Amino acid sequence: MARTKRARHSELKNTAYEIFIGILSLLSIANLVLVYVFAGDGAMQLVLSVMNALFSVIFLIDFVYRITTSDTPWKYFFRGFGWADLLASLPFPQLKILRVFRLLRVFRLLRALGFRKIVSTLVHDRANSTLMTLLLLGILVLQFGSISILAVEEHADGANITSASDALWYTVVTISTVGYGDQYPVTNVGRVLGVLIIIVGVGIFGTFTGYLANLFLGPSKDDSSDAEASAVTADATADTDAQNTPDTAKAASAGVAGGAASGAVAAGATAKDDAATRDDRLRSLLAQSERMQAEIRELLAER
Numbered sequence: 433m434a435r436t437k438r439a440r441h442s443e444l445k446n447t448a449y450e451i452f453i454g455i456l457s458l459l460s461i462a463n464l465v466l467v468y469v470f471a472g473d474g475a476m477q478l479v480l481s482v483m484n485a486l487f488s489v490i491f492l493i494d495f496v497y498r499i500t501t502s503d504t505p506w507k508y509f510f511r512g513f514g515w516a517d518l519l520a521s522l523p524f525p526q527l528k529i530l531r532v533f534r535l536l537r538v539f540r541l542l543r544a545l546g547f548r549k550i551v552s553t554l555v556h557d558r559a560n561s562t563l564m565t566l567l568l569l570g571i572l573v574l575q576f577g578s579i580s581i582l583a584v585e586e587h588a589d590g591a592n593i594t595s596a597s598d599a600l601w602y603t604v605v606t607i608s609t610v611g612y613g614d615q616y617p618v619t620n621v622g623r624v625l626g627v628l629i630i631i632v633g634v635g636i637f638g639t640f641t642g643y644l645a646n647l648f649l650g651p652s653k654d655d656s657s658d659a660e661a662s663a664v665t666a667d668a669t670a671d672t673d674a675q676n677t678p679d680t681a682k683a684a685s686a687g688v689a690g691g692a693a694s695g696a697v698a699a700g701a702t703a704k705d706d707a708a709t710r711d712d713r714l715r716s717l718l719a720q721s722e723r724m725q726a727e728i729r730e731l732l733a734e735r
Contacts, residue, residue, distance in 0.1 A: 446557070446560055446637055447550055447554060447557070448565075451538075452567065453494055453534065453538055454535060454539065456491075456571065457491075457531050459485065459571075459572075460483075460487040461529070461532060463484055464528050466480055467525075468519075468597060469486075473598075474596070478596035478597065479575065479600065482600060483575045486571070487523050487531075488522070488523060489611060490591075491531070492516065492518075492521035495517040495521055498514065499514055512537065516530040516533035517530075517588045518533065523595075553684040559646065564645050565705075566632075566636045566639050567636065569635075570607055570632060570633075570636045573629055573632050574600075577628075578596070578600045578602075578603045579599070581593060581603065581622055581626070582595075582596060584617070584621045584622045585618065585619060587616055590660055592614075592616065592618070593616075593617065595598060595621075598615050602615035603629060607632065607633035609630070609633050609634060609637055642730060658660055681711070732734075
């Protein structure tokens with residue numbers, strides 16, 4: 433049982449990433465159904481073909497990522513349906529149905545993790561959760577935004593978005609916040625859709641820029657761990673010093689007196705002055721020691 437839990441834990445990647453892959457798998461399977469439902473619509477077929485090609489690239493990257501980070505790659509490939517992930521990523525329509533195995537694996541892993549643990553992880557890992565959410569929104573907007581803008585603008589008077597390629601180009605350019613202006617909506621509904629696409633695009637690229645800045649310029653995990661350990665050690669030391677302040681002060685006074693006396697004896701032993709000079713220096717050092725003890729007692733009294 434414990435071995436099974438460890439295997440699932442090693443197979444489970446970042447929680448937000450697993451949810452992202454799971455939703456993409458579900459969307460890709462839905463697109464396979466839409467391909468047959470809208471078999472006679474050329475514009476819909478082109479949009480779905482582009483999205484399926486994008487999904488194939490993402491799933492191929494996911495396969496490479498999983499097999500290179502797995503503790504036992506051969507177990508992932510043969511027992512964890514890695515072979516299905518690889519075949520479903522290839523550009524063969526007959527193999528796309530194998531994506532259902534990826535969806536089942538993600539569902540199994542997340543169910544083993546538990547709902548509370550999923551929510552807690554997503555809340556604490558806000559950077560990755562936000563990034564994956566915006567990437568997912570970008571993919572959804574690319575597909576459904578292209579379909580919607582084409583349906584609204586295709587037959588409008590004076591429209592210049594009249595084909596699936598025009599709709600895809602307009603959506604990509606708008607999401608990327610480039611805005612060439614060669615394709616634009618002419619209807620009010622189309623303009624509203626354009627505003628929504630712009631907002632999502634700004635959010636995606638702003639978050640992605642901040643994520644990269646934090647990744648390359650932020651402190652490493654080792655530095656953060658060392659800083660936290662140093663802070664904990666400093667707090668513990670401060671608490672100990674606060675509790676033992678009187679004893680420490682007494683020890684410091686005794687140490688100062690002892691050090692002064694030792695210094696006096698060493699100086700007297702090594703000096704070549706006469707006996708009177710050594711006695712004077714010893715009395716001077718003892719007087720300094722007494723003054724330092726008096727100052728320490730005054731400081732303790734003020735506390």
